[in-house]
Amino acid sequence: MRQLCFEYFNRGGMFGWMGGGLMMLFPILIVVLIFYFFTKNDKSKTIENSTPLDILKKRYARGEMSKQEFEDMKKDLQ
Known part of the structure; x- marks a missing residue:
């Protein structure tokens, strides 16, 4: 059971590629908001x-x- 749990998370868990994509959207959103506030x-x-x-x-x-x-x-x- 323990081995199965570690293999599940090593493969990306339930998010897989989608989780990585969502994690990249957060910093991009922060940069866009900073740019907007300085250029408005x-x-x-x-x-x-x-x-x-x-x-x-x-x-x-x-x-x-x-x-x-x-x-x-x-x-x-x-």
Whole structure:
């Protein structure tokens, strides 16, 4: 009986090749999740790609400045 048990697990047990494949999916999934979290689009990347005039327009649209301040800063940028 003992010999039979060891032979069963030496051949891969009840999982066989499927168990090995599932074991490889776990590290691959971890790597994919890490890659996703580091490459997802966050606010810092959009600010780097914006021109100063775009940033000024966004600030004006959010109501951070008055129309006069917007016009003055816009004139300074041009």
